[in-house]
């Protein structure tokens with residue numbers, strides 16, 4: 001018998017794993033998960049009741065597509081249901097994008113640093129990442145437009161941007177969209193849409209109507225607090241939305257996830273009060289960290305970027321030992337999720353103690 005093993009595709013070599021090493025909670029004492037931009041609130045009782053009820057039917061398959069959720073979202077967003085695709089989180093929709101829209105050798109333009117899934121999605125498809133550095137922590141839309149070539153098949157725009165929390169306004173975004181050739185897909189990743197409070201915040205769902213190359217991506221993971229159940233959706237003109245749906249994993253959104261998302265839409269008022277509180281905490285946290293002398297750009301998300309440069313890893317390590325589990329970007333900064341007010345108080349005190357020169 002020969003001992004050769006099946007050979008994975010060569011493209012996989014060197015593609016980083018999606019999940020970086022998670023921070024380690026200390027052996028004793030409480031710890032706070034501030035490294036994945038999660039919502040600090042547990043599910044509402046009404047959402048938990050829907051989850052429990054749906055869980056009792058786990059012996060059955062869900063529908064191939066979550067049709068009831070699709071219809072509810074269509075009503076909520078005032079778009080026809082054919083404009084929607086759904087998946088297990090917005091990362092599930094990126095897989096649809098990779099399969100439906102990217103070919104080997106295509107170029108995909110996106111800013112860097114940005115959402116870490118982008119290079120993975122692009123390289124998995126055999127396409128070529130074209131990374132355009134942020135300018136002063138913000139999308140450099142002129143440079144991104146200039147990076148588009150006849151080989152570009154897509155632009156990914158993280159708006160607001162993860163990990164910096166920064167955003168571009170509606171007018172600037174529209175000018176950029178007008179410069180992108182109509183055969184180039186623009187993915188407007190609005191994972192943090194509900195936290196974006198500037199009056200100039202763009203709305204990808206509104207923008208998609210007269211832009212056949214635009215896909216707006218949203219998720220139930222952040223504002224709706226359903227990260228553990230994996231529900232995301234995309235809104236696009238029907239030709240694009242239906243191509244993506246063709247590539248969706250059948251039954252990729254479980255019945256439990258669908259019912260939880262439906263219950264969350266019904267409880268949106270209560271959930272958005274929580275989002276208001278997170279936004280208020282974000283501003284309190286930023287004011288406090290800035291007063292300590294840290295450079296923290298304004299954020300339109302549920303996290304803050306702390307430019308700690310070369311000291312980022314050491315600072316994250318110290319916070320980790322105190323149970324504050326944040327995300328370090330070595331040599332660059334920390335990304336800190338806005339947590340409960342208790343976690344935020346502890347963070348302000350701990351970072352204050354670690355401030356150089358204090």
Ligand code: PMP
Pocket residue numbers: 036037088089090091092115158162189191218219220221227230231232
């Ligand atoms: N887009 C961005 C910009 C994100 O930061 C995240 C999660 N961190 C996602 C998409 C994926 O979210 P999910 O798959 O949970 O919907």
